[in-house]
Amino acid sequence: MEFLGLQFRTMLFLVAFLYPAFVESLIRHYEFSVVYKDTTNLCSSKPIVTVNGKFPGPTLYAREDDTVIVKVTNHVKYNVTIHWHGVKQRGTGWSDGPAYITQCPIQPGRNYIYNFTLTGQRGTLLWHAHDSWLRATLHGAIVILPKRGTPYPFPTPDEEKIIIMAEWWKSDVEDVINQATQSGLPPNVSDAHTINGRVGPLPGCSSQGGYTLHVESDKTYMLRIVNAALNDELFFKVAGHSLTVVEVDASYTKPFQTDTIYTGPGQTTNAILTANQGIGKYFITASPFMDAPIGFDNATVIATLRYKGTPANPTAILTSIPPRNATPLTDAFVDSLRSLNSKQYPADVPLTIDHSLFFTISVGANPCATCVSGSKLVSAFNNVSFVMPSISLLQAYYYNVKGVYTLDFPANPPIPFNYTGTSPANLQTTNGTRLYRLEYNSTVQIVLQGTAIIAPESHPTHLHGFNFFVVGKGLGNFDPKKDPGKFNLVDPVERNTVSVPTAGWTAIRFRANNPGIWFLHCHLEVHTSWGLKMAFLVENGEGQNESLPPPPTDLPTC
Numbered sequence: 001m002e003f004l005g006l007q008f009r010t011m012l013f014l015v016a017f018l019y020p021a022f023v024e025s026l027i028r029h030y031e032f033s034v035v036y037k038d039t040t041n042l043c044s045s046k047p048i049v050t051v052n053g054k055f056p057g058p059t060l061y062a063r064e065d066d067t068v069i070v071k072v073t074n075h076v077k078y079n080v081t082i083h084w085h086g087v088k089q090r091g092t093g094w095s096d097g098p099a100y101i102t103q104c105p106i107q108p109g110r111n112y113i114y115n116f117t118l119t120g121q122r123g124t125l126l127w128h129a130h131d132s133w134l135r136a137t138l139h140g141a142i143v144i145l146p147k148r149g150t151p152y153p154f155p156t157p158d159e160e161k162i163i164i165m166a167e168w169w170k171s172d173v174e175d176v177i178n179q180a181t182q183s184g185l186p187p188n189v190s191d192a193h194t195i196n197g198r199v200g201p202l203p204g205c206s207s208q209g210g211y212t213l214h215v216e217s218d219k220t221y222m223l224r225i226v227n228a229a230l231n232d233e234l235f236f237k238v239a240g241h242s243l244t245v246v247e248v249d250a251s252y253t254k255p256f257q258t259d260t261i262y263t264g265p266g267q268t269t270n271a272i273l274t275a276n277q278g279i280g281k282y283f284i285t286a287s288p289f290m291d292a293p294i295g296f297d298n299a300t301v302i303a304t305l306r307y308k309g310t311p312a313n314p315t316a317i318l319t320s321i322p323p324r325n326a327t328p329l330t331d332a333f334v335d336s337l338r339s340l341n342s343k344q345y346p347a348d349v350p351l352t353i354d355h356s357l358f359f360t361i362s363v364g365a366n367p368c369a370t371c372v373s374g375s376k377l378v379s380a381f382n383n384v385s386f387v388m389p390s391i392s393l394l395q396a397y398y399y400n401v402k403g404v405y406t407l408d409f410p411a412n413p414p415i416p417f418n419y420t421g422t423s424p425a426n427l428q429t430t431n432g433t434r435l436y437r438l439e440y441n442s443t444v445q446i447v448l449q450g451t452a453i454i455a456p457e458s459h460p461t462h463l464h465g466f467n468f469f470v471v472g473k474g475l476g477n478f479d480p481k482k483d484p485g486k487f488n489l490v491d492p493v494e495r496n497t498v499s500v501p502t503a504g505w506t507a508i509r510f511r512a513n514n515p516g517i518w519f520l521h522c523h524l525e526v527h528t529s530w531g532l533k534m535a536f537l538v539e540n541g542e543g544q545n546e547s548l549p550p551p552p553t554d555l556p557t558c
């Protein structure tokens with residue numbers, strides 16, 4: 001079993017998996033030590049920031065309803081926080097992790113204990129750093145097994161394998177983003193992609209071995225596929241094998257077969273592979289999706305699936321790499337995703353809406369006297385480029401510190417225009433730390449509208465604190481008269497991160513039943529850095545457990 005590869009305490013392992021009958025739910029303790037580790041890829045070495053010296057980092061295993069306690073200790077020179085991406089954090093907003101949103105960073109030499117319970121979700125998620133660009137190497141999978149005694153809603157696979165895709169820079173990644181911030185120009189793109197930490201053989205460095213997935217004939221494998229890249233949406237393929245998608249973002253889906261998985265940064269996909277082909281060696285590829293004329297890393301990473309009994313030096317079976325601009329493939333994949341919506345796992349889609357929001361997504365340029373060209377790239381929802389505060393929003397809210405944020409984030413674009421038509425002449429944005437207030441338990445719809453300002457591009461957008469239902473999507477401008485009639489309110493996919501198509505829109509719905517401050521941002525780190533982010537303030541409810549609890553005593557200060 002995959003669990004054995006982990007640094008999992010033997011005691012816990014025994015209690016959790018071998019003698020489960022006595023225990024309903026457990027408390028699972030992890031120690032995350034943030035340390036440098038010299039790592040070689042692309043035939044060159046550099047120290048990278050890791051958890052416990054591992055890249056990718058350790059997998060966090062738990063069962064639905066378990067409480068997870070992770071003590072994070074920072075031994076590097078950077079400020080660090082860890083975000084448990086997709087964990088709903090019901091009533092535990094102080095453990096969400098985004099720096100300056102729900103906590104001040106854990107400064108060098110300090111530690112902080114994250115403490116949360118995994119309720120109402122099961123499947124694969126990821127954890128990652130949430131300060132600057134540290135998540136490039138500071139990330140790993142979260143596996144939430146179903147409740148004890150509850151089977152998967154599909155045939156139990158023989159084995160489970162974790163597949164984490166990421167990006168690799170030869171340079172120090174913090175240097176890359178710092179240089180871009182100073183110059184106002186786009187940051188350098190990565191030099192390669194990785195699967196489970198390895199770039200695989202590439203021109204110029206053929207000695208580099210790739211990851212090998214070992215399989216046995218006729219067995220079934222659940223691949224827990226994580227896109228931990230910073231800036232690239234990716235296609236994932238296995239030569240000669242189709243994949244059956246059963247879950248995304250820790251929500252079960254109606255199973256469907258595909259040759260190609262499409263996944264944006266922050267998204268996770270569970271897919272079943274049946275080892276039903278001839279004994280041999282088959283290539284696995286992760287290659288970028290980019291349907292806009294924008295600089296990006298076009299390197300394909302190659303890993304291998306190898307059957308038991310494959311002779312030495314076999315010829316590998318190749319797969320065709322999807323064209324990088326294969327928009328029809330992404331459409332087909334997204335259109336196939338449906339909530340399982342069974343009796344046990346119903347899709348609880350809000351049918352009436354209290355807050356109907358319309359957010360444009362744009363990239364612009366603002367004056368910058370110190371920048372190379374006198375201006376800097378910025379990005380904005382509703383023309384507000386978000387300014388990070390210098391203390392955390394949640395602390396400012398809880399302790400009533402004035403002057404940190406305002407509650408006037410616009411529900412609609414300040415100036416309506418033809419969003420996917422010709423760009424407006426003025427490419428500047430406003431800026432501010434502006435939040436949008438939601439009453440406890442109110443229902444929210446957000447239409448995320450891509451624009452053609454400077455360059456239209458796909459934006460994987462992530463909401464903290466909630467899953468949402470993806471009720472509709474389309475190309476061009478959202479039509480408030482015609483499009484809502486076509487929404488899927490029956491079995492829309494439930495996710496925490498959704499790609500807003502290039503020059504198109506996506507509509508999502510959720511219920512604001514979790515008090516706290518919750519970040520909404522593009523999960524392309526380059527756009528987040530440029531300001532494509534905002535936050536919701538969800539007020540307390542009346543009930544006993546419907547208020548934000550006081551912060552833990554070890555909460556870092558700024």
Ligand SMILES: *[C@@H]1O[C@H](CO)[C@@H](O)[C@H](O)[C@H]1NC(C)=O
Nearest residue numbers: 090091513514515545546547
């Ligand atoms: C409060 O308790 C109710 C009933 O147990 C539960 O449904 C709800 O999710 C809880 N809310 C929070 C914020 O924990």
Ligand SMILES: *[C@@H]1O[C@H](CO)[C@@H](O)[C@H](O)[C@H]1NC(C)=O
Nearest residue numbers: 067069113114115116549552
């Ligand atoms: C985790 O949170 C629970 C519930 O608030 C609390 O009882 C417990 O003491 C916390 N544990 C740690 C180690 O902070």
Ligand SMILES: *[C@@H]1O[C@H](CO)[C@@H](O)[C@H](O)[C@H]1NC(C)=O
Nearest residue numbers: 171172175176177179187188
């Ligand atoms: C970014 O790329 C430019 C051009 O290749 C190079 O001069 C610069 O050193 C790179 N920056 C970093 C931080 O690697």
Ligand SMILES: *[C@@H]1O[C@H](CO)[C@@H](O)[C@H](O)[C@H]1NC(C)=O
Nearest residue numbers: 295296297298299300321324
């Ligand atoms: C990747 O980009 C490089 C540099 O722009 C180019 O030479 C190469 O042809 C590209 N490869 C693919 C597969 O698009």
Ligand SMILES: *[C@@H]1O[C@H](CO)[C@@H](O)[C@H](O)[C@H]1NC(C)=O
Nearest residue numbers: 417418419420421422476477
């Ligand atoms: C918006 O721009 C698109 C693309 O140029 C064009 O096809 C469409 O007619 C425009 N819509 C309106 C309402 O002007």
Ligand SMILES: *[C@@H]1O[C@H](CO)[C@@H](O)[C@H](O)[C@H]1NC(C)=O
Nearest residue numbers: 383414415424426428429430
């Ligand atoms: C965005 O705000 C800037 C600064 O106020 C303004 O000049 C520009 O016209 C606005 N653009 C849009 C699309 O609202």
Ligand SMILES: *[C@@H]1O[C@H](CO)[C@@H](O)[C@H](O)[C@H]1NC(C)=O
Nearest residue numbers: 366385386387388430431432
């Ligand atoms: C926000 O806008 C103001 C006024 O234009 C400007 O002085 C300030 O530098 C901007 N802040 C950021 C972080 O861009």
Ligand SMILES: *[C@@H]1O[C@H](CO)[C@@H](O)[C@H](O)[C@H]1NC(C)=O
Nearest residue numbers: 440441442513541542543546
């Ligand atoms: C939240 O709203 C739902 C639907 O209207 C309702 O069933 C539920 O009781 C509400 N919960 C609270 C705590 O108000």
Ligand SMILES: *[C@@H]1O[C@H](CO)[C@@H](O)[C@H](O)[C@H]1NC(C)=O
Nearest residue numbers: 078079104105107390557558
């Ligand atoms: C680390 O965090 C502290 C507290 O917010 C801040 O004062 C300091 O500038 C940060 N350091 C860096 C390198 O960002």
Ligand SMILES: [Cu+2]
Nearest residue numbers: 459522524527
């Ligand atoms: Cu984006």
